[in-house]
Amino acid sequence: MTSGSILILGGGCFGLTAALELRVRGWKVTLLDSGVLPHPDAASTDISKVVRMDYAADAQHTAMGVLSIERWKAWNRRWGVDLYHEDGFLVMSRDAMTPGGFEHDSFHYLRGLGHTLHHTDAAMLRDNHPVWNADRYPEGYLNPVGGWVESGRVIAMLAQEAREVGIELVEQIQAPWPVLTDGCCHGVKSADGRVWNADLVLVAAGAWTPEMLPHLQNVMWTTAQTVFHFQPSNPGRYRAPQFPVWGADIARTGWYGFPANADGLVKVANHGVGRRVNASDARVIPAGEEERYRAFLRDTFPSLADAPVFSNRVCLYCDTFDGAFWIDHDREYAGLIVAAGDSGHAFKFTPVMGGIIADVVEQKPNAWTQRYRWREPVAVSSDGARAQR
Numbered sequence: 001m002t003s004g005s006i007l008i009l010g011g012g013c014f015g016l017t018a019a020l021e022l023r024v025r026g027w028k029v030t031l032l033d034s035g036v037l038p039h040p041d042a043a044s045t046d047i048s049k050v051v052r053m054d055y056a057a058d059a060q061h062t063a064m065g066v067l068s069i070e071r072w073k074a075w076n077r078r079w080g081v082d083l084y085h086e087d088g089f090l091v092m093s094r095d096a097m098t099p100g101g102f103e104h105d106s107f108h109y110l111r112g113l114g115h116t117l118h119h120t121d122a123a124m125l126r127d128n129h130p131v132w133n134a135d136r137y138p139e140g141y142l143n144p145v146g147g148w149v150e151s152g153r154v155i156a157m158l159a160q161e162a163r164e165v166g167i168e169l170v171e172q173i174q175a176p177w178p179v180l181t182d183g184c185c186h187g188v189k190s191a192d193g194r195v196w197n198a199d200l201v202l203v204a205a206g207a208w209t210p211e212m213l214p215h216l217q218n219v220m221w222t223t224a225q226t227v228f229h230f231q232p233s234n235p236g237r238y239r240a241p242q243f244p245v246w247g248a249d250i251a252r253t254g255w256y257g258f259p260a261n262a263d264g265l266v267k268v269a270n271h272g273v274g275r276r277v278n279a280s281d282a283r284v285i286p287a288g289e290e291e292r293y294r295a296f297l298r299d300t301f302p303s304l305a306d307a308p309v310f311s312n313r314v315c316l317y318c319d320t321f322d323g324a325f326w327i328d329h330d331r332e333y334a335g336l337i338v339a340a341g342d343s344g345h346a347f348k349f350t351p352v353m354g355g356i357i358a359d360v361v362e363q364k365p366n367a368w369t370q371r372y373r374w375r376e377p378v379a380v381s382s383d384g385a386r387a388q389r
């Protein structure tokens, strides 16, 4: 099918980019969200997200990262405001870089592609990035290409563009749900009885997707992660070039973070295993979590360890068994398409996601979609930066 009408459930980066791309291709698009966009509880809504091409030796995600970065720059020009900040990505290891390690494989793979990276040892870390405890990080590298994006503001921009191109954005709907019977998806119905119909329904509801589509719970589930925003008294010390986006032995510890933003807030988070939850559960910061963060800061960024917490939040991943996104026509319900399974690493790809999802909707060939197709659960990982314990 190459045009018709489509209902999209979810106004995060998956839903909005799919909506915009399908609209360009001539579809009649209606996007429904249970909140106001950007939804405060959405994974896409935050002050910042890492944008990197560094994916160990993963050719596809590296290529998607490279193209996304080019397009983030084009979007900055289109919007006339820089929401993507090319502050660089500093990736340090707690040991010497070794084959099989995220830092080693990213460094050598990207170098092999011709990217300019700055190998960094402890002495260089001490000189160029003095906030770091260089005694703990003997080796790594700086990738000057990459950085962070103001994700919540991006969603607001994309939602505005959607309205401008004639996409019907319907917000604050009471629990809109796909109507699934007899092997078919027959539109969407909300808790207050409103009904929408279309040729196709695309579920792009992020971490809410496993609850909405229980038949997928063997391949995807909801994982809670925490985020802390610290407010140091001297934010200037925590800005690029001396303090770019960073990964602190990320594949083994999960720790990563950002330079201070315009409000002087330094975001720290952990791309680790997280906690299995339901998306509708109350969002509670676990006891001892702030101390866990401060213990890490005392070890790696001592000068930041006592900074006050300005805010924190629980944010949710839609995890798949292999960390790869789940974008395909559903095998059990005709007329239903699912675009979810972000596994905590999709926002950086926002500029290429619309094309990927639209090609799946229209069943057009696309080299990048194969990996995200319906698949049997097997034990592999798609994001070398994700700490597995």
Ligand SMILES: Cc1cc2nc3c(=O)[nH]c(=O)nc-3n(C[C@H](O)[C@H](O)[C@H](O)COP(=O)(O)OP(=O)(O)OC[C@H]3O[C@@H](n4cnc5c(N)ncnc54)[C@H](O)[C@@H]3O)c2cc1C
Pocket (backbone or CB within 6 Å): 009, 010, 011, 012, 013, 014, 015, 032, 033, 034, 035, 039, 041, 042, 043, 044, 045, 048, 049, 050, 051, 175, 176, 177, 204, 205, 206, 207, 208, 212, 225, 226, 227, 269, 315, 316, 317, 339, 340, 341, 342, 343, 344, 345, 346, 347, 348, 349
């Ligand atoms: C703590 C944390 C840190 C992250 N850091 C990074 C990073 O640094 N770099 C990176 O690339 N990625 C990062 N990610 C991942 C990134 O945020 C996600 O991959 C991406 O935002 C997922 O987008 P989405 O559209 O699938 O989901 P969301 O953005 O969550 O959007 C889903 C939307 O669906 C709506 N919805 C829910 N239920 C319904 C319903 N019944 N009907 C209609 N709408 C509904 C919600 O209101 C929401 O607006 C991080 C994620 C988290 C949680």
